Amino acid sequence: MQIKEPKTYKEAINNPEWVKAxxxxLKALIDTKTWKLVDLPPGKIPIGCKWVFKVKYKSDGSxxxxxxxxxxxxYTQTYGIDYFDTFSPVAKITTIRVLLSLAAVNNWYLHQLDVNTAFLHGDLDEEVYxxxxxxxxxxxxxxxxxxxxxxxxxGLKQASRQWFLKLTSTLISLGYTQSKSDHSLFIKNKSASYTALLVYVDDIVLTGNDMSEINRVKEHLDKTFTIKDLGQLKYFLGMEIARSSAGIHMNQxxxxxxxxxxxxxxxxxxxxSPLDPGLQLSNTAGALLPEDEATSYRTLVGRLQYLCNTRPDLQFAVNYLAQFVSSPRTPHQQAIPxxxxxxxxxxxxxxxxxxxxxxxxxxxTDADWAGCLDTRRSTSGYCVFLGKSxxxxxxxxxxxxxxxxxEAEYRALADTTCELQWLSSMLTELHQTIQFPLQVHCDSKSAIHMASNPVQHKRTKHIELDCHLVRDQVQRGFLHVTYIPTxxxxxxxxxxxxxxxxFQELITKLPIHSINGQLAGGC
Structure with a gap:
């Protein structure tokens, strides 16, 4: 049963559970000396504040x-007065998947931490009231x-950046190296001991083969920031993690x-299947949705996009519907059920x-040529495997x-090449041995010829230079493009x-399984 969350402080004080929270x-804010009570200096404008209340549930719904x-x-802060830089990296979902696949193969430990009041540990450089x-x-x-x-x-615009800078300096002092491929990934490799730490705001995943090092970094972080040790990784960013002898299963x-x-x-x-093969949607066909229904459409598509983090079988359908969120119409809404x-x-x-x-x-890698009815642009698609994962x-x-x-296939091949370059760079930083050239399977012989032929000719002279990185990587021996039947x-x-x-035949060839059937009795 979902408990109603109060919207204001006045609503919350009627419930002893919220008062306790x-x-x-407030105790945490005072203990960390988050503020000093002072008289407001002349010319300064204080920003407001509010309480946000949230019920945290376990994966079983309790x-x-x-x-x-x-x-x-x-949102009332003024740039150049109350704040300057705001950017702070968070872990890419792909990086999480790579770490889980490595942990499954190497039988690494997987633990999770939550930093209590993480943003309060960042030091402010600006004067804010x-x-x-x-x-x-x-x-x-x-x-x-x-x-x-x-x-x-x-709520402060610079809060996440200040916290991440403080955490980064702490981890580097412990001997960790910050990844250049994903700045939220920290790695420590010493002799036979290997540990990797991944940060998503105040949620941290720890993995590696050395339990003593994992415990050591936990103790240090607890002394420095106060953490909550959540034990083995089971529930992260709304994604459920289950482990068995078959491997690690991630679902939502x-x-x-x-x-x-x-x-x-x-x-x-x-x-x-998520979409009928004959479905053709456009920006002009059908009546525009009323504003309230349009808002509901955008919200639902946004929620579906997050579900795609563990459901590649939904990726195209959700991406297709997301193209119409600016002005959704009746046919778009009718496709969602x-x-x-x-x-x-x-x-x-x-x-x-x-x-x-x-x-x-x-x-x-694959492409659908001129599939968009409105712009006649093509759609690129790719999927990358690390072994079977x-x-x-x-x-x-x-x-x-x-x-x-x-040309459409060649552009899709270029997108895939960029992804492979990034992944190979990250795996190298994770001290994994990669066998080159990397295999890319494409069902277009013309695109393969373009990638293999160094001669500029009539068929390719109009293609932007950045697409020809495929040809460069093939010549370097980084990539080998092979033909595969459609x-x-x-x-x-x-x-x-x-x-x-x-759809069913191709999806079964991807490592997509239901947790109920794949790991029943083995979690």
Missing amino acids: VLLE IERFKARLVAKG MVLPPGLSTDPADANKVCKLTKSLY RKYALELLEDQGMLASKPAK QVLRYIKAAPAQGILFSAESSLDLHAY LVSWAAQKQQVVSRSSA AQQLADPFTKAVGVST
């Missing part, structure tokens, strides 16, 4: 805790004072069921990182119109809606 948060967080109204938060008990003489912030607070069962419940589709009839009915067929479906796999990097995939519209199907092209479902039988 507020007092706990309540974990009531959480209250004081958030500064950072905030009004007194509701619930803060102060001396009556201080009623007209304001809080001069000394630490970054949730709880998230998918909540989505279906919110849309009233739990009792719907399951579908065998089939996607939901397809999810209903197997809500626990996800990807399996096999424990019995090699670590060779290879990919499949699927670690990266994409379905995206190309930036320019291709003059031929060969019937065996695993990237085909990432470029268009295919027939049910073809």
Whole structure:
């Protein structure tokens, strides 16, 4: 049962659980000396603040805790006065998949940490003033004072950046090296000891073969920041992680069921594919949706996009529907129920990182020429495997119109090459041995000839130079493009809606399994 979360502080104080959560948060703010009570200097304008209340649930749906967080109204900050730089990296989902696949093959430990009030550990360089938060008990003489912030607070534009800088300096002092491929990844390799640490704001994943080093970094982080040790990795960013002798399974069962419940589709009839192959949508056909329905459409498509992190079989369908979020129309809305009915067929479906796999990097690439009715742009699709494990995939519209199907395939090949370059760089930083050249499977002989032929000729002179990185990487021995029949092209479902039988056949060749069937009795 979902508990209603209060929207304001006045609503929350009627419930002792929320009052307890507020007092706990205020204690943490005071203990970390987040502010000083001062008189507001002339010419300064204090920013506001508010309480945000959230019920945290476990993966089984039971309540974990009531959480209250004081958030500064950072949208009122002025650039150049209240803040300067704001950027802070977070872990890429692909990096998470790569680490899980390596952990499965190498039988590494997998642990998770949560940093308590992470943003409060960042030091502020700017002078920022905030009004007194509701619930803060102060001396009556201080009623007209304001809080001069000394630490970054949730909601401040620079808060995440300051926290990440503090964490980075701490990890580097412990001997960790920051990855250049993904700045949120930290690696320590010393003799036979290997540890990798991945950061997503205040959630941390630790993996490696040395439990003593994992415990050592946990203890140091707890002394420096105060952490919550969540033990073995089981639930991360809404993704459920289950481990067995077969490998590591990642799915979003709880998230998918909540989505279906919110849309009233739990009792719907399951579908065998997310889109009908004959479906043709455009920006002009059909009536525009009313604003409230358009907002609901955008929200639902956004939620479906997050589900694609563990459901490559949904990638094209969701990407296709996302192209119309600016001005959704009736036909776009009518296409969504089939996607939901397809999810209903197997809500626990996800990807399996096999424990019995090699670590060779290879990919499949494909394109659907001029598939967009409005712009006549083509759609690129690829899927990248690390051994048997699927670690990266994409379905995206190309930036320019291709003059031929060969050109569209060649552009898709260029996108895949870029992804392989990034992944190979990250695997090298993770001290993994990669066998070159990397195999890329393509079903277009013309695109393969373009990639292999160094001579500029009539068919390729109009193609942008950046696409010819494929040819350069083939000549360097980094890449080898091989032909594969269309019937065996695993990237085909990432470029268009295919027939049910073809879709089912190709999807079964991807490591997509339902947690209920794959790891039953073995978790």
